[in-house]
Amino acid sequence: MIRKLESIFVLTDDERQALETLPMQVVAIKENQDLVRAGDRPSRSCLVLSGFACTYKMTVQGKRQIVSFNLPGDIPDLQSLHLRVLDNGISTISPCRVGFIRHEALRDICDRYPRIASAFWRETLIDASIFREWVLNVGQREAYTRMAHVLCELLTRLGAVGLTQDHSCNLPITQSEFADALGATTVHVNRVLQQMRADGLIELKGDRLNIPDWEKLKRVGEFDPTYLHLEDYQAAA
Amino acid sequence: MIRKLESIFVLTDDERQALETLPMQVVAIKENQDLVRAGDRPSRSCLVLSGFACTYKMTVQGKRQIVSFNLPGDIPDLQSLHLRVLDNGISTISPCRVGFIRHEALRDICDRYPRIASAFWRETLIDASIFREWVLNVGQREAYTRMAHVLCELLTRLGAVGLTQDHSCNLPITQSEFADALGATTVHVNRVLQQMRADGLIELKGDRLNIPDWEKLKRVGEFDPTYLHLEDYQAAA
DNA sequence: CGAGATGTTGAGACATGTCAAGAATTGTGG
C-alpha cells in the first residue's frame, strides 16, 4: 500500500511513519473464502497483501458477478469507511495474506494527514473508474474482446505493483471465475480462451499467463489504460 | 446539492454558508450536449441543477455505453478533483441547468470543512456503488429484468430529491438512450418496454412514467435499494 | 490412487442483434 501511495506523491517522513505504523491485523486466508459479505457493517477495511481476491455481487437467482479483481496493494472495501452497509461481497480467489485495518485507525490517519486522506479518496475514485470500464466492457463488447480486455487490465495492474515478468505473470484465476467476471458462461469462456490461444494472443497454462504480442492483445481488447489512472505513477517514476 | 448533503448530516451555519456561497457559474444547456469529454483535464466540476444527464463511455467501434444517469443534485465529475484525466464523457439528455464549480473552490471548501470533504467523498463512493450494481445488472440479468431494475433505480433516486409524484415521474429518456444504458439494442428495448406495458408493470408515454404496482416492479427488477445508500438520508429524515 | 475441482467437447435452444421499412410524434419555419 505504501508503495502504491508513494508512487503518487513523495511521502514526508511523518506520513511514511504514520503509514508504516498503521496497526493492522495480518491473517493468512485460504482461497474461496469470504473476507466480507454484502450486508455487513464492517468496522475495518482489508488490505490485500498477497494473492488474488475479487469483489462480487449476487443476483436474486444466485448468479455471481465479479465486479473487480483485487490485487496486492488494493483495499477493496475502503468504501466502508464512509458507507455503513456493504453492498458487495469480497472473496479470496487464491490463498491470500490480508491486513485488517480498523476504521478508527484509518480515520485517525486521514484526520492527521490530509494528503493521505486525498490519496485514499483517489484510490476509491480509481476503483470507480474501473467499474465504469467494466460496465462498458460487459455491456458493449463481445466475449472475445471482453476477455482480452480483462487480461490487459490484469497484466497492467499487476505490472504496476511489480508482479509481472516481461509480459507474463501468475494468474490463479479459474475459467469459471473469468466467466463470472465477464458475465459469460464457463463453457463460453473456455471456447474463447481456446480461440485466443489458437490466434496466438495468449499462452495460458495452469496459473501461468504469457502474452506473446502485447500490442496485439491491447488492440484486440480495445485496451486503453487511461482509466487505470497510472499516469501520475509514471510521472512520479 | 445542499439539500442532498443536508440529508446526510446536520450542517452547521458555517458549513451551510460556505456551500451556499460556493462560486458557481450557472449555464442553461440544450439536450444532447457534451458537458465534458473523455480525455479532458477539467479545472471545474459540474453540478446538475435541473434536467437529466448521463455519464458514458465509447467503444473503439463507436458504440456508446451509458454508465449512469445523472439527476438533479448530482456532481457527475466530482472525481476530476483527484483524477487528472477524465475517462468518460458526460452529456445532457434533456435540457439542463448546470452549475460549474472550480476545483480550487471545491478544494478550498474541503480544506476548511472536513465534514463536507467527507460528504463529497461519500457521494463518489455511492457513484461507485451504483457502477457495481450496473456491472451486475448488465452482466447477469436479462433485458427485461435489467430494464425493470433501471426504472426502479431512477424512480428511487428521483424520489430522493423530490422529483416523483406518488409512483410517477418525468422521464425524458429515449428508448435508444435506454438501449445504451442497458447494453441492448433500440429494437430490443422497444420490445421489452411493450412487454412490460402489456404486463401492467409500467405506463410510459412520452416523458411520463407511471408505476401502477411498485412492489411488483421491484420484484421483477430484483431491486434492492441498499446500494444507493439512502439509509442515512432516511435516518436523518 | 482416488476424489474433487477444473477444463473440454458437442448438439440444440434461446435471447438478443441486424437490417430494413414504415408509423407516430415532435419541433420548427413560413
Added chain:
DNA sequence: CCACAATTCTTGACATGTCTCAACATCTCG
C-alpha cells in the same frame, strides 16, 4: 396554425452470439 423534416417508435424476418445440458477428460493434491 399548418406543413415539412427530423427524431423517435414500432414491426417483421432472419442471423448469430451465447447459453444449456450433459458427458467426458484432465489436473491437483491428500
